[in-house]
Amino acid sequence: MDPESVRAGSRVPHGGTTDPTVLDFSANTNPERPDGVEAVYREAFDASTRYPDDDYADFRAAAGDYVGCVPEAVVPTAGGLEALRLAFEVTLSPGDTALVPEPSFGEYDREIRLQGAEPVAVAHDAILDADPADHAVAVVCTPNNPTGELAPADDLRAFAARCREADTVLVVDEAFLDFTDEPSLAGEPGVVVARSLTKMFGLPGIRAGFAVATGDLGDRLAVARRAWSLSTPAAAVGAYCMDDAEFVSRTRARVSAERERLRETLSDAFAVSPSDAPFLLVDVGDRDVDAVVETARDRGVAVRDATTFPTLDSHVRVAVKRPDENDELLRALAAVADDV
Structure with missing residues (x-):
């Protein structure tokens, strides 16, 4: 590691929230874990x-x-x-x-x-x-x-x-x-x-x-x-x-099905990129991204402000979770579509 470069370095923003009162869709981690x-x-x-x-x-x-x-x-x-x-x-x-x-x-x-x-x-x-x-x-x-x-x-x-x-x-x-x-x-x-x-x-x-x-x-x-x-x-x-190969197989099937359901539903109000991952990139158009993030949080859902990624200026990223949790995300983003 180069000492001079360390002096000029900085931290990088990431998703994730420590607030236990909101559903966290800002970090792309599986909400389930293997039994045992x-x-x-x-x-x-x-x-x-x-x-x-x-x-x-x-x-x-x-x-x-x-x-x-x-x-x-x-x-x-x-x-x-x-x-x-x-x-x-x-x-x-x-x-x-x-x-x-x-x-x-x-x-x-x-x-x-x-x-x-x-x-x-x-x-x-x-x-x-x-x-x-x-x-x-x-x-x-x-x-x-x-x-x-x-x-x-x-x-x-x-x-x-x-x-x-x-x-x-x-x-x-x-x-x-x-x-x-x-x-x-x-x-x-x-x-x-x-x-x-x-x-x-x-x-x-x-x-x-x-x-x-x-x-x-x-x-x-x-x-x-x-x-x-x-x-x-x-x-x-x-x-x-x-x-635990069975856990991996089950997770893949759930994420694939739920990702497509989320993408289809969110595409009614937003531009949603195709994805092979456990998350979706959502273009919120001319809506203010800070307002989108805040409105979703007010409804109990944390989404990732994706404008911290280079070249993205109107996007949020949302994780794919379990069906009932994804329903909460859809309700929060429906409110965003109506209110922001």
């Missing part, structure tokens, strides 16, 4: 008087099965964002440049700049057509946050091949990929995959995730990883959750 996870956490808590086994064999094995790679390629991290920071730390030097999609997750810009490198923005729907030559890193988010579209698998693999030819490391953020049936790029040469267990399993406070890379790139990640990078409860809960 609380008991796993309690048992792991009792073992937390000792340092965790820094090899994390059970977690690596579960992660390898989850994304279809060998366990040796898995690098445990405290959430997907830690995986991204680790990837940038071992690939970027001051003065380097990195291709990033726009609009997309704001932490890419921040983390790249903290290394003293310069992010180069490319439209999110054109990133796979960009020329990676002369860039140290290229970043793809699939499905992209906040727009929601999935990168086509063939196009993504073709871009990965072009990155290898250009000696550019491809960092693929798959934080929301497990809400789709699309295969992971984990194990692809020259690629770092960043995964988060926050979204699918509804446990953002656990801080569990991992990176995947092979060859010299994987070796560098493994060396640079912080010792004891996962707490004992995070490792145990993460491994347990990733083994």
